[in-house]
Amino acid sequence: MKSLLLLSGLGVGAMVAELINIKRFLFPLVCLGLIATIGVSIYDWNTDIHLFNNMLRLDNFALLFTASLSLITLLWLIGAKKYIETETSISDKYALTMFTLLGAFIMVSYNNFTMLFIGIEILSISLYVLAGSKKNDLFSNEAALKYFLMGSFATGFLLFGIALIYGVTGSFHIDVVGEYCRANAGNIPTMFVAAIVLIIVGLAFKVSAAPFHFWAPDVYTGSPTMVASFMITVVKTAAIVAFLRLFFAAFGYIPGTWQAIISVITVLTMYIGNVTAVFQQNVKRMLAYSGVAHAGYLLIALVALTNLSGGAIFYYTLVYSIATLMAFHILYIVSDNKNEGVGFEAFNGLAKRNPLMALGITVSMLSLAGIPPLAGFFGKYYVFTAALEAGRYKLVILAVIASLISVYYYFKIIIAAYYHKSNKAPIELSPAHRFLYIASIFLLLFLALAPDFLIRWAK
Amino acid sequence: MEQQIVAQTLYGIPLNAYILLSAVLFSIGVLGVLYRRNIIIILMCIELMLNAVNLLMAAFGAFRGDSNGQIFVFFIMAVAAAEVAVGLAILVMIYRNTKNTDIDNMSKLKW
Numbered sequence A: 001m002k003s004l005l006l007l008s009g010l011g012v013g014a015m016v017a018e019l020i021n022i023k024r025f026l027f028p029l030v031c032l033g034l035i036a037t038i039g040v041s042i043y044d045w046n047t048d049i050h051l052f053n054n055m056l057r058l059d060n061f062a063l064l065f066t067a068s069l070s071l072i073t074l075l076w077l078i079g080a081k082k083y084i085e086t087e088t089s090i091s092d093k094y095a096l097t098m099f100t101l102l103g104a105f106i107m108v109s110y111n112n113f114t115m116l117f118i119g120i121e122i123l124s125i126s127l128y129v130l131a132g133s134k135k136n137d138l139f140s141n142e143a144a145l146k147y148f149l150m151g152s153f154a155t156g157f158l159l160f161g162i163a164l165i166y167g168v169t170g171s172f173h174i175d176v177v178g179e180y181c182r183a184n185a186g187n188i189p190t191m192f193v194a195a196i197v198l199i200i201v202g203l204a205f206k207v208s209a210a211p212f213h214f215w216a217p218d219v220y221t222g223s224p225t226m227v228a229s230f231m232i233t234v235v236k237t238a239a240i241v242a243f244l245r246l247f248f249a250a251f252g253y254i255p256g257t258w259q260a261i262i263s264v265i266t267v268l269t270m271y272i273g274n275v276t277a278v279f280q281q282n283v284k285r286m287l288a289y290s291g292v293a294h295a296g297y298l299l300i301a302l303v304a305l306t307n308l309s310g311g312a313i314f315y316y317t318l319v320y321s322i323a324t325l326m327a328f329h330i331l332y333i334v335s336d337n338k339n340e341g342v343g344f345e346a347f348n349g350l351a352k353r354n355p356l357m358a359l360g361i362t363v364s365m366l367s368l369a370g371i372p373p374l375a376g377f378f379g380k381y382y383v384f385t386a387a388l389e390a391g392r393y394k395l396v397i398l399a400v401i402a403s404l405i406s407v408y409y410y411f412k413i414i415i416a417a418y419y420h421k422s423n424k425a426p427i428e429l430s431p432a433h434r435f436l437y438i439a440s441i442f443l444l445l446f447l448a449l450a451p452d453f454l455i456r457w458a459k
Numbered sequence B: 001m002e003q004q005i006v007a008q009t010l011y012g013i014p015l016n017a018y019i020l021l022s023a024v025l026f027s028i029g030v031l032g033v034l035y036r037r038n039i040i041i042i043l044m045c046i047e048l049m050l051n052a053v054n055l056l057m058a059a060f061g062a063f064r065g066d067s068n069g070q071i072f073v074f075f076i077m078a079v080a081a082a083e084v085a086v087g088l089a090i091l092v093m094i095y096r097n098t099k100n101t102d103i104d105n106m107s108k109l110k111w
Helices: A002-018 A022-043 A059-087 A090-109 A115-132 A139-167 A172-185 A192-209 A214-224 A223-251 A253-277 A281-302 A308-334 A355-369 A375-389 A393-419 A433-447 A451-458 B004-014 B015-035 B040-066 B070-097
Strands: A049-051 A056-058
Touching: A002 A022, A002 A090, A002 A214, A002 A433, A022 A059, A022 A090, A056 A059, A056 A090, A059 A090, A059 A308, A059 A433, A090 A115, A090 A223, A115 A139, A115 A223, A115 B070, A139 A172, A139 A192, A139 A214, A139 B015, A139 B040, A139 B070, A172 A223, A172 A253, A192 A223, A214 A223, A214 A281, A223 A281, A223 A308, A223 A375, A253 A281, A253 A393, A281 A308, A281 A375, A281 A393, A308 A355, A308 A375, A308 A433, A308 A451, A355 A375, A355 A393, A375 A393, A375 A433, A375 A451, A433 A451, B004 B040, B015 B040, B040 B070
Parallel strands: none
Antiparallel strands: A049 A056
């Protein structure tokens, strides 16, 4: 509750700041607010508060993701300050970011379909605006339009599924639906199965899982680089957690109806994402497809649905987000604010132009590829362990092959940075960016040392 | 008195008819989004999908004697209004830059 109030306050406050002319203090204010949300989640630990007639449930799982989403947003904000403040309507962007995060918070703590719907919409509507925030850029326009059309299309499916579930069970509460699933596990009506399929379609759009991923590369490429990095990390995390909450509490009792569908979606997502990324010439697009592929790995934990799944997804999303954010921040600087993205040659000679950035992109790519000493490896390790515990051997083998493919395109950037020459001038980093890279590299190494310690929290 | 007659007539229609009607409306909406090329018509088709859901929720709520479904309809209406406001703003922004509302013009981003 406190974190929701805090964020709404920050969002509204950011809009008012435009009027009373205190825009200069917005950045520290928002950063403090985000740190306070992390603090509040730690303070509320182990309380398990039920809000609004049990429509929101702030259990440890929700608090953990509230804290991790705030941390990711904080890291994002430090790097994105330049983007936010060089263009017009500064306070609007802060406000929209805060509202997006608010939607994400609701999505990780909902206990009722109403809240799921409202959370998704708060998050999406703010993002439609952010995606189109470069008003005169045709790429940004197109991204906003595609995101808007696909987002509301997916919402339609989700809502139809919710309506059918309401018709069968007579309630929007996840607990009641779960109770119904347990009681009628033997004879689930066709209408209920149709509802599950529709809800899967709606949520798969949001996590950008194949075959509903086609909007993702276009939208991530077209939107401003910084907004794209926010979408690909925070939104994906929130959507996969929404998926997980729903399946843990309700549909987990009837795996027969959905497990085959999700397995097919998982394999398709991993392979379409990884194989298409190999052929990309545009780095931003390559990262977008890599995001699709990572959604596939995350879905493995969902298929398994063991006690380890929650922890594995928490660890994976955190590590994935830190690495992807760092890659996008570096891409943003390297591409000289060119919205539609650049080819791999933009990274040529980065090791000479700025060694810290070259190190950053290397660590980030190695972590995304899942090379052992880095945290990304342990993320994959836990996801695969969860799948093996559930006896899903074939899925794990397919996933390992898919992640081998991914090594190819991640290494293309590293090779460009270290082995190709360029005669461009060295890059000067601002202290904030330097701090950001060092912090991210440190986090990716540190998290690799303490995976068990983190995963225990999510149990 | 008249209201009761209206209510009785409404309950006289079986629930399955409502389900069928909203499924058909929903499908028309989906097909419209997939086949029409004008952004405004696509927006209307999305509204049609949402209204099919509204009808279904209200029907289930009425037949179960439970108000939750009808309250959800208000949520959907409010959110759909907000969504369309943003959607039309995006549309205006695009119209200013390209001077038309055909979705085929929006194909700068591909492979």
